[in-house]
Amino acid sequence: MQDIHPAVRQIALLCASLEADGTLRAELADAGLSEGTWARMTEAVRRGEADRLAPMLEELEAVAERAGLDGVTVTSRAYQVLPDSDPPSRTISGWRCPHARPCGRAEVGADPGTERRCALTGDPLVWASVTSR
Known part of the structure; x- marks a missing residue:
């Protein structure tokens, strides 16, 4: 089984961040993230082109950092195996x-x-x- 592409994980965090903070998109725009970048990201997500997302996400993170925003597309999480469960399914x-x-x-x-x-x-x-x- 193939693991989730790192850019796709970042998009999941971005999506959740945008939903949780109604001002985030405007804050990123004010800090210099262009509508063109949003449009290219949206297109790449819709087409499933994860490899195209990496440079756009790097740009987004750089803009977020300049704006003093943390955790927009990255976070520290750890995987933990669930204990045995009953029933088995x-x-x-x-x-x-x-x-x-x-x-x-x-x-x-x-x-x-x-x-x-x-x-x-x-x-x-x-x-x-x-x-x-």
Whole structure:
């Protein structure tokens, strides 16, 4: 199984940051991030072109740093294996990224009747269920 591309992980964090902070996009624009960069990122996300995202995310992080904004697309997280569970299989459901190369963002346990959208592209998230065995 292939791991999630690092740029796609960064897009997941960016999407969550944009949703959590309604002023973030304007703050980045005021600090020098162009609408053209936003448009190119949106296009690359929609097409699943993770390799094209790296230089744009570097630019975004440099602009964020100049503006004194931290953690826009990077964070420190650690993977921990879940303890043995009973029953041996479990299903979780929630909204997930709709793009060709999903970013990994998921809103688990969210209301399936309330549509969610990608904060970067505006595209509707997709309702999905995953069963572990």
